Amino acid sequence: MIITLIYRAIVALVLIFTIWNLFTEKKVALQANAALVVIPLILRFLMIK
Amino acid sequence: MGKKNVISATICLVAALTIATVTGKNFMDVKAPDTLHPSANVTETKMLSDYFGDLKGTNSDTPIYVFKGSKPGGSMLILGGTHPNEPAGYLAAVAFLENVKVDQGTVYVIPRACNSGFTNNDAQEASPQYLHFTNKNGQERQFRYGSRAANPVDQWPDPDVYIHAGSGQQLSGSETRNLNRCYPGRPDGNLMEKTAYAIVQLIKNEGVDLTFDLHESSPEYPVNDATVAHEKCMDFAAEGMLELQMEGINMSLEPSPTNLHGLTHRELGDYTNTYPILMEAPNASQGRLRGATNEEMALTGKDKFYVSAAKLGFVYVPYDENGHPIEERVGRHLQGIIEYTKAFSSIHSDKPVSFENVPGYEEMFTDTDPSQLGGPHFGSFLN
Numbered sequence: 001m002i003i004t005l006i007y008r009a010i011v012a013l014v015l016i017f018t019i020w021n022l023f024t025e026k027k028v029a030l031q032a033n034a035a036l037v038v039i040p041l042i043l044r045f046l047m048i049k
Numbered sequence: 050m051g052k053k054n055v056i057s058a059t060i061c062l063v064a065a066l067t068i069a070t071v072t073g074k075n076f077m078d079v080k081a082p083d084t085l086h087p088s089a090n091v092t093e094t095k096m097l098s099d100y101f102g103d104l105k106g107t108n109s110d111t112p113i114y115v116f117k118g119s120k121p122g123g124s125m126l127i128l129g130g131t132h133p134n135e136p137a138g139y140l141a142a143v144a145f146l147e148n149v150k151v152d153q154g155t156v157y158v159i160p161r162a163c164n165s166g167f168t169n170n171d172a173q174e175a176s177p178q179y180l181h182f183t184n185k186n187g188q189e190r191q192f193r194y195g196s197r198a199a200n201p202v203d204q205w206p207d208p209d210v211y212i213h214a215g216s217g218q219q220l221s222g223s224e225t226r227n228l229n230r231c232y233p234g235r236p237d238g239n240l241m242e243k244t245a246y247a248i249v250q251l252i253k254n255e256g257v258d259l260t261f262d263l264h265e266s267s268p269e270y271p272v273n274d275a276t277v278a279h280e281k282c283m284d285f286a287a288e289g290m291l292e293l294q295m296e297g298i299n300m301s302l303e304p305s306p307t308n309l310h311g312l313t314h315r316e317l318g319d320y321t322n323t324y325p326i327l328m329e330a331p332n333a334s335q336g337r338l339r340g341a342t343n344e345e346m347a348l349t350g351k352d353k354f355y356v357s358a359a360k361l362g363f364v365y366v367p368y369d370e371n372g373h374p375i376e377e378r379v380g381r382h383l384q385g386i387i388e389y390t391k392a393f394s395s396i397h398s399d400k401p402v403s404f405e406n407v408p409g410y411e412e413m414f415t416d417t418d419p420s421q422l423g424g425p426h427f428g429s430f431l432n
Contacts, residue, residue, distance in 0.1 A: 019062065022061060023058045031057055032061050035064060039065050042065075042069040043076070046073065048076045048202070
């Protein structure tokens with residue numbers, strides 16, 4: 001379904017930006033915050049949950 | 050980007066990947082279907098996709114167990130697991146197919162009608178993931194406790210308003226994933242409409258005369274301890290209901306509302322030649338008034354908040370400290386199948402269906418040591 005492909009592309013983009021943010025962020029607390037956001041994005045991208 | 054930052058970022062990412070892997074495995078594991086052991090009398094196992102090829106390879110394809118009697122007769126379909134968060138509906142179909150011997154006619158059993166709904170749980174309900182039993186051989190069996198509707202991974206996005214294709218009826222958007230709002234289905238619809246369509250094709254192609262759809266409802270829901278039947282079923286349904294009441298089972302008989310669309314008891318009766326019957330039993334674990342939700346509650350039906358609610362007159366079924374154990378709820382469904390089938394075969398004598406070895410209400414519930422209720426006794430009927 002095209003809408004699913006578009007959705008997964010958006011999720012992949014947000015995932016990349018979040019990981020980029022994880023590595024550019026200076027505060028460890030905010031790095032941990034970004035890591036938490038990564039978890040559901042991975043599960044969503046893989047259509048597991 | 051300093052070296053220190055990279056190290057802490059890497060540690061955070063590895064932790065996130067580890068958590069995603071562990072939780073992802075858990076989510077993938079629940080997609081594995083429960084192992085069922087049909088009785089030795091099963092004659093054929095088909096798939097729902099045999100009746101509508103579009104379901105092949107989807108999470109909605111599901112086994113159909115076929116039991117043919119030695120004598121020709123009518124045919125009957127049992128739908129379990131239409132709503133996978135209603136365990137007695139699923140487990141009654143399982144107990145039937147693991148014990149039955151069909152003498153006359155043909156019986157089709159689909160224990161997981163909404164297979165997709167068994168692969169997730171309803172959000173924010175804290176439902177148990179599995180129900181566990183010890184079978185007659187002392188081995189552990191486990192069965193999924195799923196969600197009311199299909200997994201949104203399999204069918205999305207939900208519309209704001211779900212419009213039933215056949216009638217134009219408008220319901221909440223999430224009902225688009227509710228199999229029992231999608232009948233008679235359509236071949237070019239969403240996954241649940243296709244699933245409903247496949248079940249309708251099974252009924253039409255096999256000439257199914259009598260269809261049972263097994264459910265549970267929360268104790269505060271008015272349609273409880275009840276049979277809902279299409280108007281064309283009323284003659285034999287009334288006879289069967291009287292038999293059930295004479296056996297001490299509190300069962301009401303309600304006509305299918307003509308203006309409530311998408312449900313088995315309405316659409317299967319309108320769009321096919323089958324006689325559809327839907328039965329409800331009380332399940333505290335899906336109710337709104339319940340306390341802590343866990344496997345014990347789903348199996349025993351015990352909940353102190355429902356006892357209080359009953360004293361205040363807020364529920365539609367008797368509720369005391371004994372709860373409503375799974376044996377009682379499954380026993381009601383099985384005895385209902387037995388009595389309604391007998392009554393149907395008596396009135397429609399040109400298409401009789403008869404079977405044996407299915408545990409009834411007494412065997413499953415009333416003749417049982419109370420200490421064995423809430424799972425152990427039900428397990429003794431599993432292979």
